[in-house]
Amino acid sequence: MIISKLHLKNFRSFGDKGTTVKLNKLSGFVGENSAGKTALIHGLVKLFGVTSHERTLEKSDFHIPKQAKVETIKELQLSIEARIDFPELLETDQENLSRTSIPPFINQLVVRAATEAPYLRVRLIAKWTTDNTPEGEIEQKLYFVTVAEDIDETEEDLVPVTPHQRSSIQVLYVPAVREPSSQLRNASGTILWRILNNISWPDDINDSIKARMEPVNELFDSIEGVSHIRSVIGEEWKKYHKDARYQDAKLQFSSSTLSAILKKIEVSFSPTHDLGEYSVEKLGDGLRSLFYLSLVSSLLEAEIKITGKSNASLTVLAVEEPENHISPHLLGRVMENLKDISGKYNAQVVLTSHSSSIIKRIDPDNLTHLRIDQTSFTTMVKKIILPSKTSEAYTYIKEAVRAFPEIYFSRLVILGEGDSEEIVIPRVLAANGIHPDDYGISIVPLGGRHVNHMWKLLNELNIPHITLLDLDRERGGGGWSRIQYAIKQLLLYGRNREELLRISWCGKREEILSDAQVEEMDEYPMTPDWIASMNNLWLPRLMEDNYNVFYSAPLDLDFLMLETFPCAYKETVPRGPSIPDRVSHPGKYAEKIKSGIIAALKNEKATGHTYLEEQHELMVWYNTLFLGRSKPSTHIEALLKLDDDDLIMFIPDIFRRLVTRVKEILQKED
Structure with missing residues (x-):
């Protein structure tokens, strides 16, 4: 299962013509700042975010055309549509077929041709209208579109998505501005809860927990001062609270129910320098970011092994600038982790980045370029085109x-x-x-x-x-x-x-x-x-x-610079080429020049007849300066001898243009 397309219309920087973005199992989005990368990820979040807060639209989510007069606008509309494909339906491997996650959507699948696999269309439609408040009124609804693409649709073709159906696809969003602690809680509270909630716990688990924890409380009661603290807390509480409900306040040293224990589950790290244990909150931002990615991968894998299936048909990890807080030499490890996550059949990864270390590790076929059209201030989306x-x-x-x-x-x-x-x-x-x-x-x-x-x-x-x-x-x-x-x-x-x-x-x-x-x-x-x-x-x-x-x-450029600034370049070598005197040794001079021309022009038949005589002698120097030693070092050394005024005044016309x-x-x- 994979989100293969995202169509955004009038959402943030995506204009009224609508923009379609193709997605892969691992998709990278690149471009300048404010090109629309974050807006694209937020489009996914508005459809399938984990919390209701993430899915709630705001006035700023509605695109306002460049030439529009804001004060005259009474109504704005937007739509975000995802196409969800099921490549596993084309699998002949029985193990992969058993993993299909179609049941929640079985009645909403559409197909264009008999030879194609069915797919799913989910569309968010929203309308903003002005009212007496600054933010106005926003109405948003999530639908299945039950006809194939490019076919005329009616209102009857829009079927509301139930919360259960929507929750089968979940987007875990990691923004560029990191809050690793809350993001870790988000991941563990989403995926880990899905796993633990589907374990077959014994019916009497709470009674068993309570019975096993009573000795712990008795142990603390036997310690001098603890019972006194408990009684003081209870007595003082009764002075303020007279209602029969909640009248007994007790100091508990452990949780006595399964739900309370699960809410307090956390990961600790050891060994440490003080022989204690570290919680996630004590790690630095970089390690927390690394652990977050590791946790998502681990939980997705564990979910299959423990429960035998994924309770979310698809988990999309949307990461902005994964390079944040991470040491450069660890970025390769980060990308390997993200690739591992995207390789799981129940997961997909979308990321944005400004780091060349990240981008060069993504196959160009999986990259999409975003750029702002300066005439309309809308985002243009282009796939990277290779031969x-x-x-x-x-x-x-x-x-x-x-x-x-x-x-x-x-x-x-x-x-x-x-x-x-x-x-x-x-x-x-x-x-x-x-x-x-x-x-x-x-x-x-x-x-x-x-x-x-x-x-x-x-x-x-x-x-x-x-x-x-x-x-x-x-x-x-x-x-x-x-x-x-x-x-x-x-x-x-x-x-x-x-x-x-x-x-x-x-x-x-x-x-x-x-x-x-x-x-x-x-x-x-x-x-x-x-x-x-x-x-x-x-x-x-x-x-x-x-x-x-x-x-x-x-x-070429080397010869052009040598011809323009001969002194600066010739001074980069302590001893120049040995050129016989033209007057006293004309034969040896001609032979030296001829060999220099052949070497410079890289052609045994070259005569240099289209070059001037003074250029012929420069070709001998060219061989020494650029063919006999490093070109960059020659240029660096020569340019150090030239100041800005020299470059501006004498630079070749080609550079001036x-x-x-x-x-x-x-x-x-x-």
């Missing part, structure tokens, strides 16, 4: 987003090709007054292979992004092939074809490149005229606001 599992890119992208889960919380993502971009771009932005951490900018090395899938993912999640690629002129797959790749992918993701592919001939005749012409683009020659077309038409066009694809030209674009995107986001 096909049969494709080569699937594993790469899956591991990439696990390695850099911070992209889910970013206001802007800058995709670079490697470590160099992670060092240089933050430094350039900081010099221009943009500190990435302050503005929610993530700079990640995911712009190389399969960058098209990263574009697709970020487009699906509506996360603004800029890509900085290497042009790699004269390298294999570089130059025109890089331009062609970006154009084809941008077209694939719906960019306007006429705007992207429009070219003019001598400023007189315009033409829209055909598909065949785009396919031929990687065969364009590297003559001066074609290079001018690349530099003056295609590179600037791809940098436009609608595309945001920038290129480190003519080679990138900084401008970053500012434009951040301003638009604000």
Whole structure:
């Protein structure tokens, strides 16, 4: 049994168009603060919370449209609907079939087609109306919807849910602001009570308890002073209370009934430094949080073993920010515990998090991204979209987003090709007054292979992004092939074809490149005229606001920085490369330059004919600084020699444009 969908309409940040969220056995929700993650969990709580207080709606739960005048609103409505599936009905394993929890809902199950398993629809409908009080009047009702989805329904199709039926699904909610003691009582008072209440206790259990406890009270009575305290308490009470009822007040040292004992059950921990026992309340917040998760898992397992069945058909553990109060090195253990809970057939886990340590331990297929639409202030929900599992890119992208889960919380993502971009771009932005951490900018090395899938993912999640690629002129797959790749992918993701592919001939005749012409683009020659077309038409066009694809030209970021700040970079090595004198040893000089060009361009046939002569000599330095040692260390050391004024004044034009674009995107986001 599993809650597979949650549909929210006019609930908090979910607007009147309605939003459907798909759930798995373990579901993670990520996004910026105030994106709607807590609201989503509260939607589950309003349906199936353990206490009536949790299930009670308030005025603030009703969504108010952005443009609405609050003082004129007389009535608001909302609905929250859960679809509950029964995958166990498709099981052929008799043990799993015996665990089915259908009986309480047997008359309310619906089915769309004969080949599908039946499912359950539970809908909360509520209406707020204004009255003479500030909070107004709220009417809420919980129904089964007895027709399949996408079929027109009438009032007769709504059947009220009884308290017994509703209690078969219970949501245990752990908010971000922890109160471990009360949450522990909630868990033990819910699950543990279910277990103990279903044990076959002897009919005379209370008489047996009372008989066994009498010697305990007699023992205390024999201690000097105890009987005196008892008599004083009784006599003093009679001075104030004259009613025949409750007139005898006695000091009891133990409980004498089963119900009283069960209410006082608690877990203690030992050994301790003082050889005593610790109650849960004495543990730190972190240990209490860990024990809470352990307790839920233990009780769910014990419930099956002791009673042979789960008295709640489904227990949903909804945890906000499980990383709170927990030491970072224990977060892996926390996630393992949550996965264990979600693996139980009678349990499901929903969690939200801002911790990359938590998110990277969740399969991206189980993640959902939430973001606020700035035009309507409503929550947009998007599943994490990965390439096909049969494709080569699937594993790469899956591991990439696990390695850099911070992209889910970013206001802007800058995709670079490697470590160099992670060092240089933050430094350039900081010099221009943009500190990435302050503005929610993530700079990640995911712009190389399969960058098209990263574009697709970020487009699906509506996360603004800029890509900085290497042009790699004269390298294999570089130059025109890089331009062609970006154009084809941008077209694939719906960019306007006429705007992207429009070219003019001598400023007189315009033409829209055909598909065949785009396919031929990687065969364009590297003559001066074609290079001018690349530099003056295609590179600037791809940098436009609608595309945001920038290129480190003519080679890569490392070469660009070396060419711009040669002194700072050359000073990072005590002894530079041995370059023969060009005048006195022209042959050895030419041989050194040739080998430097081949190494830098990673191509045995490369001649460097599209580069200037001074760039040829820089390629020899490039090999020493970036191919012969760590790229990050070279950049870090060189950037230490440059102050902000140097970076602002002499930075390459590509970075100047990138900084401008970053500012434009951040301003638009604000």
